[in-house]
Amino acid sequence: MKAGAAIELGHGESNSKGIASTTASAGVNRGASILDFILRIVAFLGTLVSAIAMGTTRERLPFFTQFLQFRAEYDDLPTFTSFVVANSVVCSYLVFSLALSVFHIIRSNAKKSRIILIFFDTAMLALLMAGASAAAAIVYLAHKGNAKANWFTICQQFNAFCERISGSLIGSFVGVVVFMLLILLSAAALSKR
Amino acid sequence: MKSGGDSTTIDVEARSASKGKGPVLAVHHVKEEKGGMKRGMAIIDLVLRIGAIVAALAAAATMGTSDQNLPFFTQFFQFEASYDDMPSFQFFLIAMSLVAGYLVLSVPFSIVSIVRPHASGPRLLLLILDLVALTLATSAAGAATSIVYLAHNGNASSNWLAICNQFGDFCRNVSGAVVASFVTVVTFMFLILLSALALRKHH
Numbered sequence: 001m002k003a004g005a006a007i008e009l010g011h012g013e014s015n016s017k018g019i020a021s022t023t024a025s026a027g028v029n030r031g032a033s034i035l036d037f038i039l040r041i042v043a044f045l046g047t048l049v050s051a052i053a054m055g056t057t058r059e060r061l062p063f064f065t066q067f068l069q070f071r072a073e074y075d076d077l078p079t080f081t082s083f084v085v086a087n088s089v090v091c092s093y094l095v096f097s098l099a100l101s102v103f104h105i106i107r108s109n110a111k112k113s114r115i116i117l118i119f120f121d122t123a124m125l126a127l128l129m130a131g132a133s134a135a136a137a138i139v140y141l142a143h144k145g146n147a148k149a150n151w152f153t154i155c156q157q158f159n160a161f162c163e164r165i166s167g168s169l170i171g172s173f174v175g176v177v178v179f180m181l182l183i184l185l186s187a188a189a190l191s192k193r
Numbered sequence: 194m195k196s197g198g199d200s201t202t203i204d205v206e207a208r209s210a211s212k213g214k215g216p217v218l219a220v221h222h223v224k225e226e227k228g229g230m231k232r233g234m235a236i237i238d239l240v241l242r243i244g245a246i247v248a249a250l251a252a253a254a255t256m257g258t259s260d261q262n263l264p265f266f267t268q269f270f271q272f273e274a275s276y277d278d279m280p281s282f283q284f285f286l287i288a289m290s291l292v293a294g295y296l297v298l299s300v301p302f303s304i305v306s307i308v309r310p311h312a313s314g315p316r317l318l319l320l321i322l323d324l325v326a327l328t329l330a331t332s333a334a335g336a337a338t339s340i341v342y343l344a345h346n347g348n349a350s351s352n353w354l355a356i357c358n359q360f361g362d363f364c365r366n367v368s369g370a371v372v373a374s375f376v377t378v379v380t381f382m383f384l385i386l387l388s389a390l391a392l393r394k395h396h
Contacts, residue, residue: 126378
């Protein structure tokens with residue numbers, strides 16, 4: 001009986017401690033979910049701005065010759081088209097995942113939906129990063145050219161086009177960093193339950 | 194009283210104590226089962242990691258040895274192609290070597306999480322570092338893909354001609370390296386998902 005009483009005391013202490021730690025970690029998880037929601041909005045804005053900035057670039061020089069093209073548009077380079085498509089896909093995914101994020105604020109101990117969110121966030125991170133770095137490689141080529149392959153720099157003629165495509169990369173890379181933070185937040189919330 | 198796993202045991206015992214003394218043996222057995230599943234996931238993690246090492250090393254090696262010299266020359270044009278010529282390919286080589294080196298160094302952490310399935314420290318660390326390595330590998334793969342696409346197809350509007358028509362071997366090596374790096378990227382995605390699954394705490 002003494003052992004039984006000792007066990008009950010032990011249970012009582014650990015029970016209260018268990019409840020206290022659960023409430024504290026639920027509060028931390030709720031804070032993490034709110035931060036998750038805010039970061040998702042930031043990433044949505046970043047990718048939206050990038051897609052629009054890249055998708056609306058066109059420049060037409062006011063002279064022409066028989067042989068060379070004097071019009072530059074994002075359509076001309078398939079890499080830029082894929083950049084716009086990737087950013088648009090990630091943007092629309094973020095809109096849908098905002099709903100799931102709100103669900104996580106309300107119910108902070110959902111495990112399966114957090115795993116699903118981590119999986120899709122990882123896939124979108126890879127897609128966004130691949131599109132952004134492909135466009136970055138082409139922008140680098142446009143700035144510097146490549147002597148060995150006889151690819152000349154188009155930035156020297158098309159200044160405004162060049163500036164626009166270089167600037168639109170920024171929003172995309174901000175989105176990549178935000179996605180990394182989102183995945184970390186979800187994983188930390190998962191492991192703290 | 195230890196923290197972590199043992200406090201979980203006590204909590205479950207407390208709830209079952211309200212029904213009447215829950216058997217300690219059954220709780221311990223449940224905890225060992227959960228440990229078995231986490232251990233299985235850690236073993237799959239190790240196997241995938243070794244596969245990713247192979248893929249990343251293959252990508253870096255294929256890109257690094259992709260030189261090609263054509264057997265004729267003129268006064269004006271260059272007739273050798275090497276990964277050195279494109280900064281994107283240099284970045285690809287450096288990035289894939291870094292990723293391969295990180296993967297080799299992360300194998301001990303993976304073994305630790307096999308031996309101790311309930312420790313969440315190594316798993317969280319692996320998840321964070323895997324995330325960074327995924328981003329690095331994806332950026333290398335994406336940049337190299339765009340250059341390889343240009344090399345295959347050229348671009349009429351900016352008068353960039355397709356160099357693959359002359360340098361067939363170089364083109365094939367470089368394209369193979371890009372494919373291997375995408376295999377690494379997909380493997381990393383599965384590794385991150387496995388780490389996230391194994392990090393769940395069951396109450």
